Amino acid sequence: xxxxxxxxxxxxxxxxxxxxxxxxxxxxxxxxxxxxxxxxxxxxxxxxxxxxxxxxxxxxxxxxxxxxxxxxxxxxxxxxxxxxxxxxxxxxxxxxxxxxxxxxxxxxxxxxxxxxxxxxxxxxxxxxxxxxxxxxxxxxxxxxxxxxxxxxxxxxxxxxxxxxxxxxxxxxxxxxxxxxxxxxxxxxxxxxxxxxxxxxxxxxxxxxxxxxxxxxxxxxxxxxxxxxxxxxxxxxxxxxxxxxxxxxxxxxxxxxxxxxxxxxxxxxxxxxxxxxxxxxxxxxxxxxxxxxxxxxxxxxxxxxxxxxxxxxxxxxxxxxxxxxxxxxxxxxxxxxxxxxxxxxxxxxxxxxxxxxxxxxxxxxxxxxxxxxxxxxxxxxxxxxxxxxxxxxxxxxxxxxxxxxxxxxxxxxxxxxxxxxxxxxxxxxxxxxxxxxxxxxxxxxxxxxxx
Amino acid sequence: xxxxxxxxxxxxxxxxxxxxxxxxxxxxxxxxxxxxxxxxxxxxxxxxxxxxxxxxxxxxxxxxxxxxxxxxxxxxxxxxxxxxxxxxxxxxxxxxxxxxxxxxxxxxxxxxxxxxxxxxxxxxxxxxxxxxxxxxxxxxxxxxxxxxxxxxxxxxxxxxxxxxxxxxxxxxxxxxxxxxxxxxxxxxxxxxxxxxxxxxxxxxxxxxxxxxxxxxxxxxxxxxxxxxxxxxxxxxxxxxxxxxxxxxxxxxxxxx
Ligand SMILES: Cc1cc2nc3c(=O)[nH]c(=O)nc-3n(C[C@H](O)[C@H](O)[C@H](O)COP(=O)(O)OP(=O)(O)OC[C@H]3O[C@@H](n4cnc5c(N)ncnc54)[C@H](O)[C@@H]3O)c2cc1C
Ligand SMILES: NC(=O)c1ccc[n+]([C@@H]2O[C@H](COP(=O)([O-])OP(=O)(O)OC[C@H]3O[C@@H](n4cnc5c(N)ncnc54)[C@H](OP(=O)(O)O)[C@@H]3O)[C@@H](O)[C@H]2O)c1
Numbered sequence: 001x002x003x004x005x006x007x008x009x010x011x012x013x014x015x016x017x018x019x020x021x022x023x024x025x026x027x028x029x030x031x032x033x034x035x036x037x038x039x040x041x042x043x044x045x046x047x048x049x050x051x052x053x054x055x056x057x058x059x060x061x062x063x064x065x066x067x068x069x070x071x072x073x074x075x076x077x078x079x080x081x082x083x084x085x086x087x088x089x090x091x092x093x094x095x096x097x098x099x100x101x102x103x104x105x106x107x108x109x110x111x112x113x114x115x116x117x118x119x120x121x122x123x124x125x126x127x128x129x130x131x132x133x134x135x136x137x138x139x140x141x142x143x144x145x146x147x148x149x150x151x152x153x154x155x156x157x158x159x160x161x162x163x164x165x166x167x168x169x170x171x172x173x174x175x176x177x178x179x180x181x182x183x184x185x186x187x188x189x190x191x192x193x194x195x196x197x198x199x200x201x202x203x204x205x206x207x208x209x210x211x212x213x214x215x216x217x218x219x220x221x222x223x224x225x226x227x228x229x230x231x232x233x234x235x236x237x238x239x240x241x242x243x244x245x246x247x248x249x250x251x252x253x254x255x256x257x258x259x260x261x262x263x264x265x266x267x268x269x270x271x272x273x274x275x276x277x278x279x280x281x282x283x284x285x286x287x288x289x290x291x292x293x294x295x296x297x298x299x300x301x302x303x304x305x306x307x308x309x310x311x312x313x314x315x316x317x318x319x320x321x322x323x324x325x326x327x328x329x330x331x332x333x334x335x336x337x338x339x340x341x342x343x344x345x346x347x348x349x350x351x352x353x354x355x356x357x358x359x360x361x362x363x364x365x366x367x368x369x370x371x372x373x374x375x376x377x378x379x380x381x382x383x384x385x386x387x388x389x390x391x392x393x394x395x396x397x398x399x400x401x402x403x404x405x406x407x408x409x410x411x412x413x414x415x416x417x418x419x420x421x422x423x424x425x426x427x428x429x430x431x432x433x434x435x436x437x438x439x440x441x442x443x444x445x446x447x448x449x450x
Numbered sequence: 451x452x453x454x455x456x457x458x459x460x461x462x463x464x465x466x467x468x469x470x471x472x473x474x475x476x477x478x479x480x481x482x483x484x485x486x487x488x489x490x491x492x493x494x495x496x497x498x499x500x501x502x503x504x505x506x507x508x509x510x511x512x513x514x515x516x517x518x519x520x521x522x523x524x525x526x527x528x529x530x531x532x533x534x535x536x537x538x539x540x541x542x543x544x545x546x547x548x549x550x551x552x553x554x555x556x557x558x559x560x561x562x563x564x565x566x567x568x569x570x571x572x573x574x575x576x577x578x579x580x581x582x583x584x585x586x587x588x589x590x591x592x593x594x595x596x597x598x599x600x601x602x603x604x605x606x607x608x609x610x611x612x613x614x615x616x617x618x619x620x621x622x623x624x625x626x627x628x629x630x631x632x633x634x635x636x637x638x639x640x641x642x643x644x645x646x647x648x649x650x651x652x653x654x655x656x657x658x659x660x661x662x663x664x665x666x667x668x669x670x671x672x673x674x675x676x677x678x679x680x681x682x683x684x685x686x687x688x689x690x691x692x693x694x695x696x697x698x699x700x701x702x703x704x705x706x
Contacts, residue, residue, distance in 0.1 A: 002630045003588075012454045015589040016632030037536060038588065050454065056538075056632060057588025318673075321454040383672065386455045387481075409454035412483055442589075445538055446451035446459065 006054040009047050009312050010409055011319035012380050015056035015442055019043075021065045028141045028171045031061055032438055035143075039440035039450075042167045044114030045086060047107055049322045050409030051442035052117070052166045058440060061171060063113050069093065070174060077179035078136065083113030083172040088256065088306075090179075091298065095254040099179035100237070100298075102134035106353075108256065108303050113172045118406040119164035119366040121373075123213035123233075123302070126358040130368045132163035133361050134177045140170035142433040147173070156362075161429035164366035166405055168430055168439045168449065182237045184251040187213070187301040189235035190292040193284070197228030197339050197354070201332065201372065204232065204356045212236040213301075215355045219284055220339065220348035220376060221277040228339050230354065231287040235301060244295070256299045256306070273346045280350060305351070318381035320349070322407035323389055326357060328371040331399035335372050338392050342376060347385035349377040364426035367404045375407065386410065405443065413448040423449075451538065451589065456672030458540045460486035462532065464517050464525075464576050465546025467491050469645035470595065472500070474543065474664035479509045482668065486510070488532065488539070490517030490525070519546050519572025520564065526579045533583030541671060542580040543593040544573050548610075549647050555609045562609045569613035574620055581624055584633040591671055593636045594621040598679070601639070601688045604703035625676060636670045638663065640680040656681055 003018050017038075022028045031040055038058030045064065046053055054060060063084040071080040077099045081090065087101050088108035094100070103115070103122045110120065116138065121130040128134075137151040140162065148170075150159045162169045190211075194200040200216045208214045211234040218230045240251045247253075305311060312320060327334050342348045353375045360369035378385050393415045396402070402419025403411050417423055427449075430439075437450045444450045452458055458478055463471045466489025478484040487509050491497060497514035504512045515532070517525050532539065548565045555562035577592065584590035599607060600614030618637060625635035640663050642654035663680045670678040679685040694702065 003632075005630075005632065010454060013452050013589075014632065015451075016630070017588055038586075051451065055588075056451070057586055319454070380454050383455050386457065390483075410457070413485075442451050446453065 006043075006060060007046075007319070008050050008053060008409065010049040010321045010380065011312060011315075012321065013051050013409060013442065015051070015054050017055045017058050017060045019060045019062055021062040023065045025139075025141065025147060025173050028061065028173065029146065031059060032141060032143050032171065035059060035438045039438050040171075041439060041441040042083075042113055042117075042171045044084065044111030044117075045109050047105075047110045047114065048118065048406045049320070050405075050407065051446060052405060053114070054442050055440055056442055056445070063111060063171075066173065067111075071176070077181060078176060079179055080174055080176040081112050082174045083111060083116075085112050086110065087112070087115065091254065091256070094179060095182070095185050095298070096252050098182055098252060100182045102128060102178060102180045103131045104302050106303065107306050109306065112175050112177075113167075116163060116172055116175060117165060117167045118404075119361070119363050119368070120406070121357070121368045123215045123355070125368055126208050126214060126356055127212050128180070129358060129361055130363075130366060131177075132160075132363050132366060135163065136176045136178065138162065138175040139173040141173060142170035143438040144433050144435055157425075157429045158433060160362045161364050161426050163361065163363035164405075165363075165426065165430070166365065166443060167441060168444060169433055170439070182252070183240050184238045184243055184247075185254050185298055186238040186243055186247065186251070187235040187296045187298065188238045188242060189233060189294045189296045189301060191287055191290070191294065192232045193287050193289045194230050194232060195226075197230065197336060200228075200230035200232050200354065201335075201356075208234070208356055215353055217283065218339070218352050218354045218374070219280045220342045220352045221273070221280045221346060223343045227343055228336075229284060231284065233301075235296070238295065247295075254298060256303070276346075276349050283350075315349075315379050316381060318379065321378050321380050321409045322375060323378065323392075324373060324375035324404035324407040325392075325396045325401050326367065326369060326371045326373040326404075327396060327399045327401035328369065331401065332372065334395050334399035334401070335374065337395060338374065341388065341392060345385075345388045347378055347382055347388050349379055351375075351377040364422040364429070365405070365420055367402065367406075371401070373404075375404075408443070411447070413446070416447045452540050456674075457482035458484050458671065460484065460488075460537070460539050461541045461543065462488045462490065462539050462580070463543045463545055464490040464580075465519070465544065466497070466514065466517070467500070468545035468547075468595075469647070470640075470643060470660045470663050471543055471545035473660040474667050475504060476507055477664050477668060479504060480507045484509060486537075487512045489514045490528070492516070492518050517546075517576075519568045519576065522572065522575035525572075526575055529576065529579040529583060533586065538587055539583065539590065541591045541593060542584065543595070543667075544577060544580075545595050546572065547595060547647070549607070550610060552607050552609060565609060566613045566616075569610065570616040570620070573617050577620065577624055581628060581633065585628065585631045589632045591634050591636055591674075592624070593638060593667055593671070594618075596621060596637050596639050598639050598641045598684055598688055602691055602699065602703070605700065606704065634674055634676070636667070636675060637677045638667055638670065638680065639677065639684070641684050643680075656684060656687070
């Protein structure tokens with residue numbers, strides 16, 4: 001077939017599908033009914049790095065035209081939004097009313113549907129869990145049962161298969177979820193610089209409970225005495241009386257703008273071990289050793305990358321990928337081995353993040369669980385990274401860990417299956433609502449889920 | 451599906467006993483985790499050892515199917531059938547071919563036509579059928595083993611050379627027809643390769659090995675290239691050779 005070339009945020013792998021933009025539930029149902037053997041998948045804002053929101057040879061439903069809020073209770077903060085609504089719009093509309101999204105990833109350009117399908121987590125996972133915990137109901141169109149409303153107590157299996165189910169259990173049309181009450185749009189942030197990974201992990205273990213939000217940036221390009229040095233950023237929303245005089249007049253002000261776009265695809269080799277090291281060095285030096293009670297805006301604290309539009313082009317024509325894993329508490333030794341191996345092999349790039357997760361939710365394929373998560377950026381033309389990551393994959397699996405599907409574009413089917421022991425339960429639910437496997441994406445093909 | 455580094459999960463080789471293909475597949479399996487390999491060969495029941503060897507380096511699903519370049523009806527049905535099973539094939543390699551002997555061909559035109567049918571017509575039907583399957587699938591690559599012999603016909607092997615020239619032109623056009631389909635065609639133009647095809651022959655200058663050709667194929671796939679020459683500098687040699695005056699070309703090509 002001929003159609004647009006579709007990729008994830010990493011701009012790799014590439015496939016071609018039929019892209020349509022439904023504007024109603026009826027059109028969604030028609031797309032499922034008229035599917036070819038190559039099937040159908042929903043797509044949000046395409047912010048997953050790999051291939052879950054594309055479907056080679058089949059149909060891709062761009063859900064972003066179905067957007068907006070259909071119900072909102074200003075008392076409880078419970079909102080119903082169409083699945084194509086972006087978290088950025090929710091923020092724009094509801095922050096002035098004193099409500100923040102319950103969970104935000106490192107970009108606000110994701111949809112409610114994408115947030116559910118990857119059960120996204122943010123800097124508050126240790127205090128608030130992932131996105132699925134805040135959802136009270138959703139409307140799905142499924143191949144076998146048509147339009148259904150699911151809630152944790154009505155059809156818990158379908159509900160928890162859909163949370164983190166990468167779009168394979170139905171097309172989400174809308175969702176109802178609880179927003180998070182805030183009195184100001186200012187974050188009170190504390191920054192602590194630490195010399196190595198163990199000290200940042202110690203700080204998080206002892207201190208994360210005092211903060212709503214916590215995440216560490218970790219340098220994966222320095223070795224020796226600088227190995228694993230980190231900058232820990234933690235914070236919470238300020239109360240009105242904690243603001244400066246001027247800011248108190250408009251405590252919920254919110255202004256999110258893109259400062260510039262990366263206009264063209266960067267040349268090959270712009271990010272090489274030398275420039276990566278220089279960037280990491282600058283970042284680490286820039287951070288104060290200890291700087292507490294800084295006032296930051298929501299975009300500056302949560303979405304600094306969004307200030308640079310389509311920054312993914314900065315990685316050159318081959319694109320980029322991410323590798324995000326978790327190891328459970330008790331497997332710290334594995335995390336240290338992973339960190340030193342990444343530093344020794346110099347495959348990682350600039351945006352590398354370490355975080356401590358709280359308890360898991362019942363999502364069958366939900367990624368977060370108690371433990372340590374590490375997220376690493378890589379340029380895809382560094383093909384020597386392939387064997388390095390294969391080796392690290394084995395360590396992660398041996399330690400009882402797993403990989404985040406929203407970031408993956410290269411793991412092996414057996415690695416995926418080993419990390420997600422509830423895959424068979426997921427399959428059973430999927431087979432009930434989609435016996436003919438109409439819902440398909442390239443990720444499911446690659447990981448042998450269909 | 452291919453992954454972000456271009457590694458291939460499943461491959462179909464037409465001409466599965468080719469030495470170049472054998473080395474390529476072994477590398478794909480060993481280094482790129484290719485798990486599914488289908489070998490299209492004239493005698494599938496004689497493939498037990500070859501299959502065991504590919505499994506030994508790590509593939510989990512290896513099989514042999516009947517493929518004869520000279521039987522287009524049967525091979526088109528076979529290729530359609532494979533794609534119709536609903537399991538994706540990431541890469542199809544056209545590796546079959548016969549070199550033959552120019553002197554024999556000149557005294558046996560029927561044998562010459564058969565070689566041309568194998569190298570050219572067989573690739574036309576197999577290539578079109580594979581392209582149709584890949585196109586419907588929305589992704590994939592077709593690798594075509596062309597040859598520098600097709601760049602400019604030479605006295606000593608122009609039957610073979612002309613069949614490769616036809617194949618090369620076909621592959622270029624097929625690649626153009628697939629623009630926008632998610633599928634691409636990789637044309638491989640090796641010089642003299644030490645394989646069973648050339649066993650006992652005097653190597654031409656800049657001769658190479660199946661191992662080097664295999665690396666070039668894998669690298670070309672990963673970078674989605676359109677044409678690769680093996681070894682690489684042959685590209686420049688032939689851009690010169692193409693423009694040599696005929697008398698001079700006759701001399702140069704007779705010596706090489
Ligand atoms: C800069 C950056 C930072 C990020 N930081 C984080 C982070 O901190 N934490 C985190 O968890 N993730 C993070 N991510 C990943 C991102 O949050 C997820 O990939 C998210 O799912 C993207 O949402 P999307 O709307 O773009 O969905 P897409 O990427 O378009 O789709 C993702 C999946 O959702 C499914 N889907 C989308 N809409 C629907 C629907 N209506 N019905 C059914 N299925 C649907 C698709 O089929 C697909 O499987 C980050 C990504 C980027 C680019
Ligand atoms: N070697 C070189 O110098 C060189 C240079 C440039 C290009 N090439 C090309 O590269 C490709 C692979 O060559 P190679 O070096 O690997 O040689 P090879 O080992 O001889 O492989 C060629 C294969 O083609 C198969 N074949 C011949 N006729 C067939 C038919 N009618 N149907 C199905 N299969 C048939 C043969 O299979 P059987 O086992 O059934 O005989 C043989 O295994 C060929 O296209 C060749 O022209 C080779």
